[in-house]
């Protein structure tokens with residue numbers, strides 16, 4: 339029986355564990371948390387993420403939880419258009435509640451996956467002669483393949499690619515989903531969706547399902563994400579909410595109404611961080627098998643293009659296709675090396691696009707802002723267009 343250990347039960351870890359199990363592998367998932375669950379916010383899946391879920395055989399589950407997200411353009415805080423919406427885009431992204439996505443991924447695990455919670459991986463054994471292994475200090479877990487899906491602070495990556503470090507991206511993000519029953523009547527009944535850019539601040543809102551409908555999403559409401567230059571705030575969620583309401587006070591409707599309807603318990607604050615430089619390799623042959631880096635463990639980046647989870651799903655679909663028929667020995671070693679060859683350039687392209695977007699989003703000072711606003715009308719469709727094209731252009735390996 340071919341065996342795999344997956345470290346981390348986030349979106350990437352759950353997606354790859356189910357994928358390998360459905361290909362005949364026996365999988366053990368090691369998760370440091372005491373439960374496997376998504377956080378209480380939402381996620382945008384671009385066409386590449388949807389294609390990856392499709393390749394993983396999970397598109398049926400997605401249909402039940404996703405809401406399409408029409409192109410809504412970009413506005414200035416006073417409501418003026420920086421980039422007009424382009425209606426009728428053929429492949430629109432979708433938005434899903436993270437808990438719904440987790441439930442879909444867990445439902446796809448099957449009975450060849452054993453999940454061990456409360457296990458924090460602390461060390462990694464890499465040797466040309468032995469099967470790859472990780473340990474929590476008490477138990478050693480050995481397998482033909484070890485997948486490091488343990489997020490941006492990955493303990494496994496620190497051993498395999500120590501030159502890659504986690505740095506701050508210079509901003510913090512706040513997210514929330516306001517459940518429908520607390521959302522006031524807004525926007526003359528039209529869907530609430532849009533992106534607004536100010537000096538060092540950004541606000542994005544989107545609608546999860548429809549008010550009053552049994553809904554495509556089981557956990558519907560309005561999702562918003564606010565980004566502000568600077569460090570995360572040490573204050574209580576109550577005070578953070580007061581600050582957010584102050585920062586966005588003069589922004590166009592319905593941003594103020596959304597912040598007024600948000601409660602401190604809805605808020606998820608996060609420092610935005612990224613990996614610099616990216617690891618040079620994502621696959622590390624060891625003995626008859628090897629290690630691979632997947633998801634944020636491999637390519638954590640700021641959320642500006644909403645591509646982190648989409649890339650994690652691409653990673654999982656790619657690894658599944660490479661390992662589907664491979665047996666330990668030369669075939670698995672070659673599959674691990676091929677994974678690195680396929681995934682490293684792809685991640686580097688999306689990270690490059692994201693960094694260009696970071697520069698646009700973080701423009702501050704009157705002159706820089708004026709230049710940005712003047713340029714955005716022409717740059718942004720190009721930038722967004724090329725990012726969207728690069729994203730949509732991904733094809734799962736045959």
Ligand SMILES: Cc1cc2nc3c(=O)[nH]c(=O)nc-3n(C[C@H](O)[C@H](O)[C@H](O)COP(=O)(O)OP(=O)(O)OC[C@H]3O[C@@H](n4cnc5c(N)ncnc54)[C@H](O)[C@@H]3O)c2cc1C
Pocket residue numbers: 345346347348349350351368369370371380381382383387457458459460487488489490491492493511512513563608610632633634635640641643644645646647648649650
């Ligand atoms: C504000 C914000 C908005 C975003 N919006 C989007 C979006 O719209 N679309 C999109 O595609 N992406 C988005 N992202 C990015 C996305 O959230 C991440 O890229 C994605 O969740 C990464 O998933 P992962 O499974 O690789 O890592 P994680 O979700 O970090 O999961 C890692 C798992 O490993 C576990 N773990 C960690 N260390 C250990 C250890 N030593 N031993 C055992 N277990 C361990 C953790 O507990 C966790 O369960 C956003 C990110 C942010 C910050």
